[in-house]
Amino acid sequence: MRAQTELDSHAPAAPASGAAPTLSELEIEAIDLFIGLIKLLGMPKSVGELYGLLFVSPTPLPMETLMDRLNMSKGSASQGLKLLRSFGAVKTVYVAGDRRDHYVAEFDLSRFASNFIKGELQPHLDSGLERIKRMEHLIQQFTPGERDTAENRLVRLRHWHEKGQAMVPWILKFLVS
Amino acid sequence: MRAQTELDSHAPAAPASGAAPTLSELEIEAIDLFIGLIKLLGMPKSVGELYGLLFVSPTPLPMETLMDRLNMSKGSASQGLKLLRSFGAVKTVYVAGDRRDHYVAEFDLSRFASNFIKGELQPHLDSGLERIKRMEHLIQQFTPGERDTAENRLVRLRHWHEKGQAMVPWILKFLVS
DNA sequence: CAAACTGTCCAGAAAAAAATGAACAAACCG
DNA sequence: CGGTTTGTTCATTTTTTTCTGGACAGTTTG
Numbered sequence: 001m002r003a004q005t006e007l008d009s010h011a012p013a014a015p016a017s018g019a020a021p022t023l024s025e026l027e028i029e030a031i032d033l034f035i036g037l038i039k040l041l042g043m044p045k046s047v048g049e050l051y052g053l054l055f056v057s058p059t060p061l062p063m064e065t066l067m068d069r070l071n072m073s074k075g076s077a078s079q080g081l082k083l084l085r086s087f088g089a090v091k092t093v094y095v096a097g098d099r100r101d102h103y104v105a106e107f108d109l110s111r112f113a114s115n116f117i118k119g120e121l122q123p124h125l126d127s128g129l130e131r132i133k134r135m136e137h138l139i140q141q142f143t144p145g146e147r148d149t150a151e152n153r154l155v156r157l158r159h160w161h162e163k164g165q166a167m168v169p170w171i172l173k174f175l176v177s
Numbered sequence: 178m179r180a181q182t183e184l185d186s187h188a189p190a191a192p193a194s195g196a197a198p199t200l201s202e203l204e205i206e207a208i209d210l211f212i213g214l215i216k217l218l219g220m221p222k223s224v225g226e227l228y229g230l231l232f233v234s235p236t237p238l239p240m241e242t243l244m245d246r247l248n249m250s251k252g253s254a255s256q257g258l259k260l261l262r263s264f265g266a267v268k269t270v271y272v273a274g275d276r277r278d279h280y281v282a283e284f285d286l287s288r289f290a291s292n293f294i295k296g297e298l299q300p301h302l303d304s305g306l307e308r309i310k311r312m313e314h315l316i317q318q319f320t321p322g323e324r325d326t327a328e329n330r331l332v333r334l335r336h337w338h339e340k341g342q343a344m345v346p347w348i349l350k351f352l353v354s
Numbered sequence: 355c356a357a358a359c360t361g362t363c364c365a366g367a368a369a370a371a372a373a374t375g376a377a378c379a380a381a382c383c384g
Numbered sequence: 385c386g387g388t389t390t391g392t393t394c395a396t397t398t399t400t401t402t403c404t405g406g407a408c409a410g411t412t413t414g
Contacts, residue, residue, distance in 0.1 A: 026315045026327070033308045033334075036301055042219060044402055055334075058326045063361075073404045078362060099412070100360065107333050109340070124213055131210045138203045149235045150203070156284050157210075157232075159354070163286070167351060174344060177336070221372055240391075250374045255392055276382070277390065 021069050023053075030056040031070075041116065046072055047080045051089055051105060060093050060102035087115045110175040117168055125165055132157050198246050200230075207233040208247075218293065223249055224257045228266055228282060237270050237279035264292045287352040294345055302342055309334050 023031070031052035038048030049070050054061060067077045081103060084090035088111045092101040106112070132154065139150045200208070208229030215225030226247050231238060244254045258280060261267035265288045269278040283289070309331065316327045 026312055029308050029312045029315070033305055036305065040219075040298075040301055042217075046403075055330060056327065058323065074361080075363080075405070076403055079403090082362085107330070109337050121217075124217055127213065128210055131206050135203055135206045138206070146235065150233065153232060153284070160286055163352060163354075167348070170351075171344070174347075175340060177340075223373070251391080252375065252393080253373050256373090259392085 023069060027053055027056055043083065044080070046076045047083055050077065050080045051084055054090060054103055054105040060095055060104045062098070062100040062102050064100065066103070087112050087119070110172065110177070113175050114172055117172065121168065125161065128161055132161060200246060204230055204233055220260065221257070223253045224260055227254065227257045228261055231267060231280055231282040237272055237281045239275070239277040239279050241277065243280070264289050287349065287354070290352050291349055294349065298345065302338065305338055309338060
């Protein structure tokens with residue numbers, strides 16, 4: 001077992017006994033904050049915990065420390081970090097004399113947002129467009145009377161879709177600081 | 178039991194037997210589309226089904242019809258319609274000679290978005306700000322060396338928060354057509 | 355090379371979210 | 385009124401999502 005070498009006095013190391021490690025108030029606030037944000041984006045809370053703790057950590061942390069401090073299983077930590085890496089929300093850095101990967105939070109919001117949009121939002125917009133096209137095709141078989149209402153509504157749908165699509169680049173530009 | 182009086186030949190009524198009522202292709206596309214959208218917003222799929230069917234229905238539909246066509250329990254239908262009403266995504270209209278409420282979809286996107294933001298997004302932003310303030314307060318007790326990193330990060334957090342906050346009115350303006 | 359270490363993956367367990375259906379309240383009807 | 389229809393609420397069940405922990409593969413080390 002590796003010696004506990006964290007330097008942050010406000011991030012208490014595990015107590016003498018093998019009991020649950022404690023988190024500082026600052027860490028708890030950060031974790032809560034990011035749990036909220038992450039859940040809003042539809043991701044599991046463990047991901048928010050990981051990012052929250054890394055966000056306030058003054059030093060890079062290896063997975064083992066994250067597991068210990070957050071009382072989280074190896075599986076969750078590994079999967080969560082993988083997800084965070086895939087969004088560019090977290091990266092690994094080299095730490096001299098330690099074979100393990102050490103993680104630090106990335107603070108560049110725009111990269112995260114851009115990856116999130118590319119990975120989660122855009123596919124939805126695309127499949128939505130497909131559906132709209134299919135619906136437009138389907139109503140061709142309707143009698144004129146029926147077609148009117150349906151056509152009118154599909155026009156609106158297309159309108160929504162265009163708005164959504166048009167907003168994406170704008171949001172990205174807005175977030176680049 | 179009330180006679181089935183839907184007029185849309187593309188929205189087949191229940192078959193002669195008591196078997197599962199069928200949905201037209203158009204209805205299925207619409208429902209799938211809105212299930213996707215609604216889940217993206219973190220709401221249960223039943224809500225998407227309800228809105229999807231109402232979106233393409235040429236006539237107002239009572240809850241009973243929605244339940245039958247979607248194979249959905251009374252409880253889910255009632256709760257889902259309540260939620261949709263609360264966002265202004267759906268409203269009831271009077272239908273002569275029928276005591277039941279009849280529902281139609283609202284097509285005004287901006288009202289829905291504004292209610293969604295007010296109800297879901299803004300509270301998160303508010304509680305986030307509270308947390309940031311609390312964190313800023315907590316780091317006052319740190320020694321100068323520790324405080325630096327933390328302060329730097331909190332500045333970034335504030336920045337993110339301001340961006341999020343600033344984007345809300347812009348999105349609303351964008352969606353008003 | 356064997357033993358120890360690090361991290362991934364995935365089947366099963368646990369927790370969380372959503373759907374069900376029956377009890378209930380309210381409105382209507384004769 | 386008593387009976388019926390309509391819709392809401394909520395305790396329970398079902399479904400879905402998330403977490404866990406061990407098997408495993410790849411590396412490093414003595």
